[in-house]
Amino acid sequence: MTRALLVHPEFKQASFWNYRETCELVDAKYPAAPLGLCTVAALLPQDWEMRLVDRNVEAWSDAHLDWADIVLTGGMLPQQLDCLEVVREARKRGKVVLIGGPDATSSPHLYKEASHLILGEAEVTLPKFLADFAAGTAQPVYVDPRMADMSKSPVPRFDLLKFDAYNHIGIQFCRGCPFLCEFCDIIELYGRVPRAKSGDQILAELQRLFDLGYRGHVDLVDDNFIGNKKLVKEFLPKLKEWLIARKWPFEFTTEASINLADDEDLMNLMQETGFFAVFVGIESPDEETLIRMKKKQNAGRSIAESVHAIVKHGMWVNAGFILGCDGENGSVARGIIECIEDTGIPVNMAGLMFALPNTQLTRRLKKEGRLHDNFEVAVDTGGDQCTAGLNFEPKRPRVEILRDYLNVIETTYTPAAYYGRVRKTAKLMDSSKRRHVPTMRHMWKETKAFFKMAWKLGCRPSTAWHHWRTFLGTLFTNPRSIRYIGSLCALYVHFGPFSKHVAAKIRHAIQLLESGAVQRGMSLAAAVPSAAPPAAPTPAPVEEAVAAKAD
Numbered sequence: 001m002t003r004a005l006l007v008h009p010e011f012k013q014a015s016f017w018n019y020r021e022t023c024e025l026v027d028a029k030y031p032a033a034p035l036g037l038c039t040v041a042a043l044l045p046q047d048w049e050m051r052l053v054d055r056n057v058e059a060w061s062d063a064h065l066d067w068a069d070i071v072l073t074g075g076m077l078p079q080q081l082d083c084l085e086v087v088r089e090a091r092k093r094g095k096v097v098l099i100g101g102p103d104a105t106s107s108p109h110l111y112k113e114a115s116h117l118i119l120g121e122a123e124v125t126l127p128k129f130l131a132d133f134a135a136g137t138a139q140p141v142y143v144d145p146r147m148a149d150m151s152k153s154p155v156p157r158f159d160l161l162k163f164d165a166y167n168h169i170g171i172q173f174c175r176g177c178p179f180l181c182e183f184c185d186i187i188e189l190y191g192r193v194p195r196a197k198s199g200d201q202i203l204a205e206l207q208r209l210f211d212l213g214y215r216g217h218v219d220l221v222d223d224n225f226i227g228n229k230k231l232v233k234e235f236l237p238k239l240k241e242w243l244i245a246r247k248w249p250f251e252f253t254t255e256a257s258i259n260l261a262d263d264e265d266l267m268n269l270m271q272e273t274g275f276f277a278v279f280v281g282i283e284s285p286d287e288e289t290l291i292r293m294k295k296k297q298n299a300g301r302s303i304a305e306s307v308h309a310i311v312k313h314g315m316w317v318n319a320g321f322i323l324g325c326d327g328e329n330g331s332v333a334r335g336i337i338e339c340i341e342d343t344g345i346p347v348n349m350a351g352l353m354f355a356l357p358n359t360q361l362t363r364r365l366k367k368e369g370r371l372h373d374n375f376e377v378a379v380d381t382g383g384d385q386c387t388a389g390l391n392f393e394p395k396r397p398r399v400e401i402l403r404d405y406l407n408v409i410e411t412t413y414t415p416a417a418y419y420g421r422v423r424k425t426a427k428l429m430d431s432s433k434r435r436h437v438p439t440m441r442h443m444w445k446e447t448k449a450f451f452k453m454a455w456k457l458g459c460r461p462s463t464a465w466h467h468w469r470t471f472l473g474t475l476f477t478n479p480r481s482i483r484y485i486g487s488l489c490a491l492y493v494h495f496g497p498f499s500k501h502v503a504a505k506i507r508h509a510i511q512l513l514e515s516g517a518v519q520r521g522m523s524l525a526a527a528v529p530s531a532a533p534p535a536a537p538t539p540a541p542v543e544e545a546v547a548a549k550a551d
């Protein structure tokens, strides 16, 4: 019997989305579980013995590697360093190593040390590899331009997860997005035609989670949950029925484009099925910038009104903003700060433009001679848009962009500003249609989290007044929203210190730029050197594979 060890590499520690300190409040170790590897596991021969090690929540030991015949790994840009480490360690011990996932698909040349590169969606490429492997004719690289038929995607092997280690579990309804944003790699990796699983498939996945004893927060990790509104509208009533029959075991979050706010019916359906938060890419309040980045769906609307409409339907909004875009005409800090304040969005991932491999933007920058060498190597930066980014020559002077960015971070993440926005959200959030009831176990965890938060935020002079004013205020004025507003307060355990960490790094980079220590062609990352070695040059077989992929 073949023994397969699936290894989820560690994410770069200090990054916006690594809110481990907040997770610890509810006894979890990391926000999200590795859905990609659970899906891969379901595509392997089911008579193989499998183990999954997530390096974000547990260390792997020599025993794990000794046990395995095959090691499967892969992930996204911020996992690049650890992923390469996993490959090296496993290869050193003579194991067959398979690599896949978004970063290997976009930058296969970085992963030449793996035995086999299984690129793109595993539903398409893995079966071919498995057939060849069984026949003893496995090739070094598997690529296929076809997109997976989602109706054939199997129920992920959730049984390999240790649920308690995570804040939430992800499932995926749909891949791909109909829009055309220039900086986005999703449309390159997953296409512009949203491909969805059937409602029955999703219900089977939820049933699997339910049967395994999981309860609580489920994140629909779709690129754009409302990419195909018709399908979502057909699915949500079925989901509601399913939830009612099982006494509302789950509640949901997702990612969606801002045109969600234009569809009252859809927002109602989401509210009625227990969605409590949505991530929306706002990117910029400036129309010219939006048009230049081809994010036209955000242009010509009041961003604040759109956000408020969503919050009024019981879903708080998390947002992304990008600085350093080509369309910027002078300072953008004021506009972004005002937009953040007007919308009242507490959690804003304001970051510096990072040219991801495999995007229209990257191809254009390359043509224009503005893309940095090794722009896709993230071993030292983790591709973190807060402390790295600008891996190309921007149109505006780099130092001006950084000053703008520092201003945004320092202004919007003070305790007064952050909690002020949480209170705005609390005022608008309608939780009257919520039906999910947390289990006793969850309630106990949340009660403990309340006391831990009281210690970490409620007893510190810088946050105490804001924390209690927000928490107790909500308890009296909008008690049905208290769990969600409590969660937003809890996130400040991470975002408070993290914003200071980012500000310190950016201030340092500004100093280096002002002193002339960083020159053209050096990314911000280069201004803060690290001991990590640069990636090796492209080997031939992978180059051929990439060329084939481009064809």
Ligand code: B12
Pocket: 011, 012, 015, 016, 017, 018, 032, 033, 034, 035, 036, 037, 039, 040, 072, 073, 074, 075, 076, 077, 078, 098, 099, 100, 101, 102, 103, 104, 106, 118, 120, 121, 122, 123, 126, 148, 170, 172, 175, 176, 184, 185, 186, 189, 190, 221, 222, 223, 351, 356, 357, 383, 384, 385
């Ligand atoms: C949900 C999500 C998040 C969530 C949660 C991530 C998590 N920890 O699970 C959040 C919001 C936190 C997030 C953040 C970021 N994300 Co993200 N995220 C996604 C998203 C939308 C879904 C991920 C998912 O679960 N997919 C479902 C599973 C089934 O797909 P999958 O993992 O890709 O696996 C499939 C294949 O890749 C392959 N496969 C995967 N692993 C392996 C391994 C082997 C051996 C094989 C054979 C195959 C294989 O088979 C699977 C089935 O087809 C993807 C886009 C997407 N559609 O996948 C982006 C995506 C992964 N994120 C991306 C990026 C860039 C980021 C950020 C850096 C963005 C930022 N601005 O900071 C951050 C970094 C996070 C961090 N902690 O540092 C890029 C990665 C690009 C790259 N080259 O690596 C993606 C592709 C698109 C994007 N631009 O958002 N992200």
Ligand code: SF4
Pocket: 177, 178, 179, 180, 181, 184, 185, 186, 187, 223, 224, 257, 281
């Ligand atoms: S709306 Fe989001 S997922 Fe769709 S193309 Fe734009 S950035 Fe990508």
